[in-house]
Amino acid sequence: MPASVLIVDDEKNILLTLQTSLQLAGYHVELAANGQVALDVVSARPVDAVLMDVKMPDMDGLTVLARVMELKPELPVIMMSGHGTIDTAVKATQLGARDFLEKPIARDRLLVALRNALKHQAAMEELRALRAELGRYDMVGSGPAMQRIFSLIQRTAPSEGRVLITGENGTGKELIARALHQHSRRKSAPFVKLNCAAVPHELIESELFGHEKGAFTGAVSVRRGKFELAHEGTLFLDEIGDMPQAMQTKLLRVLQEGELERVGGTETLKVDVRVIAATNKNLEKEIEAGRFREDLYYRVNVVQIHSPPLRERREDLPALIDTFLQEACTRNGRRPLSLSPEALSVMASYSYPGNVRELRNLVERLAILCEGPVVTGAEAQELLPRAKGTPPAASSEAVGASAMPSARPPPLPAPLIPSGAGAAGGFRPRVDRTFREQVEDAEREILQHTLAYTQDNVTEAARLLDLERGHFYKKLKALGIKRGEKDQPPAGGEG
Numbered sequence: 001m002p003a004s005v006l007i008v009d010d011e012k013n014i015l016l017t018l019q020t021s022l023q024l025a026g027y028h029v030e031l032a033a034n035g036q037v038a039l040d041v042v043s044a045r046p047v048d049a050v051l052m053d054v055k056m057p058d059m060d061g062l063t064v065l066a067r068v069m070e071l072k073p074e075l076p077v078i079m080m081s082g083h084g085t086i087d088t089a090v091k092a093t094q095l096g097a098r099d100f101l102e103k104p105i106a107r108d109r110l111l112v113a114l115r116n117a118l119k120h121q122a123a124m125e126e127l128r129a130l131r132a133e134l135g136r137y138d139m140v141g142s143g144p145a146m147q148r149i150f151s152l153i154q155r156t157a158p159s160e161g162r163v164l165i166t167g168e169n170g171t172g173k174e175l176i177a178r179a180l181h182q183h184s185r186r187k188s189a190p191f192v193k194l195n196c197a198a199v200p201h202e203l204i205e206s207e208l209f210g211h212e213k214g215a216f217t218g219a220v221s222v223r224r225g226k227f228e229l230a231h232e233g234t235l236f237l238d239e240i241g242d243m244p245q246a247m248q249t250k251l252l253r254v255l256q257e258g259e260l261e262r263v264g265g266t267e268t269l270k271v272d273v274r275v276i277a278a279t280n281k282n283l284e285k286e287i288e289a290g291r292f293r294e295d296l297y298y299r300v301n302v303v304q305i306h307s308p309p310l311r312e313r314r315e316d317l318p319a320l321i322d323t324f325l326q327e328a329c330t331r332n333g334r335r336p337l338s339l340s341p342e343a344l345s346v347m348a349s350y351s352y353p354g355n356v357r358e359l360r361n362l363v364e365r366l367a368i369l370c371e372g373p374v375v376t377g378a379e380a381q382e383l384l385p386r387a388k389g390t391p392p393a394a395s396s397e398a399v400g401a402s403a404m405p406s407a408r409p410p411p412l413p414a415p416l417i418p419s420g421a422g423a424a425g426g427f428r429p430r431v432d433r434t435f436r437e438q439v440e441d442a443e444r445e446i447l448q449h450t451l452a453y454t455q456d457n458v459t460e461a462a463r464l465l466d467l468e469r470g471h472f473y474k475k476l477k478a479l480g481i482k483r484g485e486k487d488q489p490p491a492g493g494e495g
């Protein structure tokens, strides 16, 4: 689609001369003979740049410029003046003008200014997108599950086939979608994302298809939808299982015909977009339950890529931890940290219900909180969440699938191994803690472990350990264990 330029000038012959120059250079041109018309156009139709005279009757160019900046702060505006003073040029720049040209306008100078303004605009948009996504492109992992994903990406990306990516939250579905885009012939066009679960149902249509000015209350200016923005590129529909049914029907039509109308509009727009969808739901079950259209499912599910949960590809943990740790250290301006074997073992024994996203956050916390340069097992242990029924790890087992408990709690608390004491053969005497302190460490771990198992239910934890409830509370206090407020200590604090 050619870039569209709005020319604003009260002199008709200037409008026509500039129009001819720009049309010959391949631009789509709109004309406005005064400031009010210009403002109407800017709020009613998408324009990519504005070329505007300073001196106009009724509303002068600088006033119009200020209003345009309120409506569309990112829109590049080039001001023109036959009576250009430095003052006016400075004022225009302060108001947000991208360039200032003196009349009479040389064609070459005009085209260079316009090209620069549009290039700058595109670069800023790219930069914004890159900043937002910084560090989210590279996929780490060399185990069989990731190898399978890489191979599917390699084979599917160059095709035009729609892809459905399935998997729990935080498993890297968006990264897969981005990798598909980056390895496709569409890579120089935009990658646009819409999270269907995050947009209120009543707004999703205008998010996807855009809207005309006045289409509904709050539609103060025309807006392009995600489909239009993704023209010639890729549209990533995240959480497609949450798309309202009425929208599923409309989406189906766009996928079938490549055509759409903005909300409140009558013009039919043609779009060339590759759709990649993702879901954490089982869409076949959603179809059975009547919540997801079967025909839409077949449209989006030409190729399916499943991203398994992290607990099913534990072999990737060390590489992921290492990558995230180095990234986090750089980001937080500290020297590289490394994990002791005990810390790695502790990290490996957690089940990561939030998957790679949770791992990434935990590692970021390690990079901020640990003294270093080597993260100890105790520091890692301290960091892991324990309140959701996940028992804290035994600290000195080897990393590997067998060292990792499943996400579900065991039927009874697993036998505990005090910090620093491993399974048979792995025992290492601690010289940095007294005997009494090590006993307390062990007691603390038993109480925390049991509380995590009972989801902070003290009565149940005390029962499991065959302790009186009051005595249990006393121990918690003595060992400095903080807990949630599910039930209160008995009156007097003892039992």
Ligand SMILES: Nc1ncnc2c1ncn2[C@@H]1O[C@H](COP(=O)(O)OP(=O)(O)OP(=O)(O)O)[C@@H](O)[C@H]1O
Binding pocket: 135, 136, 137, 138, 139, 140, 141, 167, 168, 169, 170, 171, 172, 173, 174, 175, 176, 238, 280, 356, 357, 360
């Ligand atoms: N293989 C990987 N290598 C490196 N980083 C990864 C990998 N997988 C996921 N991540 C990181 O984990 C985080 C979550 O990934 P992403 O947003 O792609 O997951 P998702 O499955 O799309 O999540 P949601 O379903 O919640 O939208 C991101 O910070 C991403 O960079």
